[in-house]
Amino acid sequence: LGMKTRQTRVGRFTVIETSPALAIGFAPIPTTHWIATASEGSGEAANVIDRDAWTGWSTKGSKSPGQWLAVDLGKEEEVARVDLLAIDWRDVPSSFRVEVSRAGEDWQTVQEVASYWGPLFVSEHHPFLKVRRGRVQAIFPPVRARRIRIVQTGEDPYHAWSLRELLVYRPDRPAPPVPQPEEVVAALRRENVRRVYTNHWLGALVGIASRGDILIPESNLYGEPYGRTLPDPSYPARLPPFVAESGSAILLGRDADRDGIVEMLARQRVPVRAGRAGPYELLLLSPPPASRPLSRDGWQASASDNSHRARRAIDNDGRTRWVSASPPRADLTFTVDLGRLQEGWTHQRLRIEASTDGGAWYPVGPLDWGGQLYWSGSELLADGRDAWDFVFPPTLARYLRLNPGPSPSTIPWVIEDIQCFGTQP
Numbered sequence: 001l002g003m004k005t006r007q008t009r010v011g012r013f014t015v016i017e018t019s020p021a022l023a024i025g026f027a028p029i030p031t032t033h034w035i036a037t038a039s040e041g042s043g044e045a046a047n048v049i050d051r052d053a054w055t056g057w058s059t060k061g062s063k064s065p066g067q068w069l070a071v072d073l074g075k076e077e078e079v080a081r082v083d084l085l086a087i088d089w090r091d092v093p094s095s096f097r098v099e100v101s102r103a104g105e106d107w108q109t110v111q112e113v114a115s116y117w118g119p120l121f122v123s124e125h126h127p128f129l130k131v132r133r134g135r136v137q138a139i140f141p142p143v144r145a146r147r148i149r150i151v152q153t154g155e156d157p158y159h160a161w162s163l164r165e166l167l168v169y170r171p172d173r174p175a176p177p178v179p180q181p182e183e184v185v186a187a188l189r190r191e192n193v194r195r196v197y198t199n200h201w202l203g204a205l206v207g208i209a210s211r212g213d214i215l216i217p218e219s220n221l222y223g224e225p226y227g228r229t230l231p232d233p234s235y236p237a238r239l240p241p242f243v244a245e246s247g248s249a250i251l252l253g254r255d256a257d258r259d260g261i262v263e264m265l266a267r268q269r270v271p272v273r274a275g276r277a278g279p280y281e282l283l284l285l286s287p288p289p290a291s292r293p294l295s296r297d298g299w300q301a302s303a304s305d306n307s308h309r310a311r312r313a314i315d316n317d318g319r320t321r322w323v324s325a326s327p328p329r330a331d332l333t334f335t336v337d338l339g340r341l342q343e344g345w346t347h348q349r350l351r352i353e354a355s356t357d358g359g360a361w362y363p364v365g366p367l368d369w370g371g372q373l374y375w376s377g378s379e380l381l382a383d384g385r386d387a388w389d390f391v392f393p394p395t396l397a398r399y400l401r402l403n404p405g406p407s408p409s410t411i412p413w414v415i416e417d418i419q420c421f422g423t424q425p
Helices: 042-049 181-190 200-209 258-267 307-314
Strands: 005-010 013-018 025-028 035-038 068-085 096-101 108-113 120-123 126-129 135-152 165-172 195-197 248-252 272-277 280-285 300-303 334-346 351-355 373-375 380-382 395-403 420-422
Touching: 035 042, 042 068, 042 165, 108 135, 120 200, 126 200, 135 165, 181 200, 181 248, 181 272, 181 280, 248 258, 258 272, 258 280, 258 380, 300 307, 307 334
Parallel strands: 120 135, 195 248
Antiparallel strands: 005 013, 025 165, 035 068, 068 135, 068 165, 096 108, 096 135, 120 126, 248 280, 272 280, 300 334, 334 395, 334 420, 351 395, 373 380
């Protein structure tokens, strides 16, 4: 992590003190042109750069030396830090090294950890170990590179190496000086903030200084004797979702993905007002405008597979569902006839086409994520779970055709329910 330490023996214990701050700050590099590959499960490697906390990559089997995950940044960048968002502390590598390359041929080791027991990372000025929403973090002297590879060098016969997101950072300006807690909390109270989303250290600062009056992310709450943290963090579905409401705000730490956060809020149509709390930028949130579900009266459904069961996806009954005859493929389609021309937007992470007559089809878009969100501490990510929501500009249509495209998955395409939203009652 680039921090100096001092160790002091106190009876049977060792106290480890760290230097107060890093010499440089960090800024996240956008994932626009990234390509991810892996030594195994390469078909799922792209999941670690899709900015969806529900998807991920895993070795699926035990951890063993030589397993690797790599990313091509699309162009040469100056890099100084790599983070792996693990969600659950058991997902981390047993030991690892970080390698970089300009052309993908000659690899240079920039960081190596012989025995790892994280997630261990720095939040603002302080290291954190094995906390909720934690991450594996490797910091190294700035270097020019286009390709980055994380190599597993240890063994664990009981657990797989898994991660949800890969993040890469360039060097940036140093962190602001440590603020007075009362200064930050006073600014939040002036804005009537009752819940703040922020990183681990700022969350702890706000929680203590406000005496619990301002709600913060749960971080490392709910510990239990076996080293687990409750509720079970293995799945984002069991962690409280991000909620944009009056009285909520995002307090941006020094390495927060500001551009990504603002873009995600814009996609969700969340009104944002800028403010400040001490040296930190504050994004004050309001609820997004409500969308109106379209009436299902007169709807009809058909599909290229098992069309006689397509109706199950529009019957508003969670106990029924339509299932394809095979895994997702290029010619697999599901079509909904809305009964009449409607203007609106639909929800599903798919390729979506629209038609006014069922004969001439045209793509709709651009598609934006409209579903639940996951707050990682520094990023605002999609949270696909088992319900995928996308929005697109209002489009006049009677028919909608959904196509998942080819997929490495071996699981059939399943639709439990479809809902469309728009301007018609």
